[in-house]
Amino acid sequence: MMRLIAGIAGVICWINWIIGQVFSWLSLGIVLVCFTVVVQRYVFAISYVWMQDLYIWLSGAMFTAVAGFALMRDDHVRVDIFYRPATVRRRALVDLVGALIFLLPFTAVVYVYSMPFVQRAWSYTEGSANVGGMPGLYILKTFIIAFAALLALQGIAMICRSILIFGGRSDLVPRRIQYPVSANDAAAAAIEGSH
Template sequence: MTVSDQGSPQNPRASIDDPDEFLHHHTELPTTRLSQWIDGLLTAIGKGASWAWVIVTGFIIYAVVGRYAFGHGSVLLEELEWHFAGAGWLLGMAYTLVVDDHVRVDVLHERFSLRTQGWVELFGLLVLLLPFLGLAIYEMVPYAINAYNVGETSQAPAGLSNRWVLKAVLALAFMLIAMAAVSRLLKVTALLFGLPRPIRVQSDNAKKEDVS
């Protein structure tokens, strides 16, 4: 698939010869001071959560060696594996929205002008994403609190206690995604209405030119 060469930051219908790049094309939105701060926080959390996969890998290696080399299995270790895997995945979801690297399969969206893309983003955030996240947080917070109050533990013998921790991570993940959605909403309103006031961010290419 090839889009005609009409490219500029204001015109997203640039020449994109790679189909994968076309599907993952980013909408160039302005940045505001608050959205920049939120994005920085969520980026730090997302990168920190990526270390959970290193921990999971260590658990898996330890479990495999223990089971097949020494004949000792551990239900506790197996549950730790999927708990850490779940936490790493959940806490990293907001980061994908910050960098706009979630999968978009919408060939029409990429052919729109930047302002039209902004209106589509505004509708999606206000009508679809934020209401869903609000409902999810409303349901997930009591879900975690109830698990804490009843002292919920694993149903498996010798399994994990404090199951409320993972459920609290689930609620926290939706809160972080909501923060990422608010950050993106601020960028969209800055594009469409000039509010909040957008700030100029030096591009990577400009930084390289300054260094050279």
């Protein structure tokens, strides 16, 4: 059973890792498009609305798609005065409670409230509200659903990690979501080793 839980966490982390690797390249596209827009506007006195839409849309796509990847890497902002120095078991408890009480309900609310919004956009293949803007806004709005799904999946991986740790099988925790060892963990391991 523990190996199955570890396998589920591993697959979820692999999915978010791949998506993170692919979509992180959009940051280069965002910089290039933004630079081009600025040069066109201030050097050549020309402007294209679709290019302005493009770098905003690329930003939206990137930040929503890589949210699960960032959660996997623990890159989200966290007030961690107590979390970082805590033991692995305490961090696992915080993550378990946080995922069950906050993260998964949040992603469910985002999904439920955004689905009609996205479906409406797809129903008439919504484009930019700006004249001369980009078509395909309905595709960008679909990233809201992807955001909720990828965050929820990573929340499930966090729950799996917590279960593995509480079950005494931290050796099965996928490498991508292992906790760094804190000073408290090193001290606890030293005490256990001396007995």
